[in-house]
């Protein structure tokens with residue numbers, strides 16, 4: 001396809017000349033740029049996610065998008081021009097990072113059926129709505145492993161340009177599925193063989209994917225044996241090879257121990273769901289430094305409520321129930337082995353779930369399955385930043401990091417349920433939610 005091959009090159013050339021233009025223009029822009037807004041949060045306690053003492057009555061200085069100083073009151077200078085945000089008695093921690101959500105999620109059932117003829121434009125707008133609600137609920141960063149029709153890249157770019165509020169997005173494009181593999185609809189036209197796997201991975205990377213998602217086994221939303229291994233080792237290797245050359249990581253949907261062991265051999269970086277994974281498999285994942293993203297909320301009690309709400313068919317509800325027990329056992333086995341765990345819900349981060357939202361319930365369930373509150377909190381902050389390779393930017397309330405913050409009423413290291421009391425959300429220094437003082441919101445998300 002010479003024509004198709006030529007157009008990306010032409011595009012890159014156009015980008016290169018734009019870059020030159022930007023570099024030449026830079027000094028003029030810098031002179032005219034307004035000084036960044038300085039905000040200072042006072043009166044709150046900063047949660048220590050390293051297990052040490054919390055910073056009580058802290059001063060957090062934010063210059064533009066990033067935190068520039070953190071320390072106890074009296075020890076940190078408050079710049080004269082700073083806008084003050086007093087949060088007396090609140091507990092501050094990084095915004096939640098959800099590593100498995102799909103803003104265009106469409107599942108079997110009545111709600112999914114109503115979206116059967118959804119156009120590209122309608123899909124983009126629905127995804128934007130889900131992104132905004134997620135940010136408002138306290139999830140400030142997401143990874144989106146698998147979305148339809150490339151809309152996620154447009155959404156991410158629009159949020160990054162400041163056109164719309166939403167979480168920071170680390171996108172995978174469309175999931176790579178072998179013919180007949182896991183999807184909520186039959187896949188007649190998936191990939192077959194290493195060349196097609198490489199082609200699809202390269203296409204996603206060109207579009208802007210930071211992760212590649214592959215479907216190595218079946219799941220709850222598909223039919224067939226979840227424990228079987230659907231992709232060949234050769235196909236998985238083709239994807240990891242192409243991705244890793246570009247610094248892109250690979251996430252695998254899996255329920256199957258066999259598929260997971262093969263994918264580990266192929267160098268896959270993160271494993272999603274893991275419905276039937278055993279302690280032995282998690283030990284091997286740990287040895288390789290791979291990540292486990294449990295998405296435990298999709299198979300537990302709160303999910304039944306959700307699936308009934310969206311009108312799921314009986315086969316689906318039965319499948320959820322069947323998987324629930326082994327999924328829970330897998331999570332407990334993972335915690336015992338100490339494999340890297342990163343939080344992901346596979347529901348919208350804001351989706352109501354057992355009296356709270358999915359991101360929060362997911363973290364609570366890790367605690368109920370055996371993690372300490374601190375370990376559970378790290379799965380959505382410190383660990384996620386490390387999994388994304390974004391430790392310099394995210395996952396801590398510390399100088400240099402983006403000011404992506406949430407404020408709680410209580411100390412979450414003492415009581416994980418404190419996460420249910422999120423009342424202030426900040427992203428990049430902008431106040432997106434302040435329940436007690438809505439007039440202080442500087443980035444209006446909900447209208």
Ligand SMILES: [Zn+2]
Pocket residue numbers: 100102346
């Ligand atoms: Zn998913």
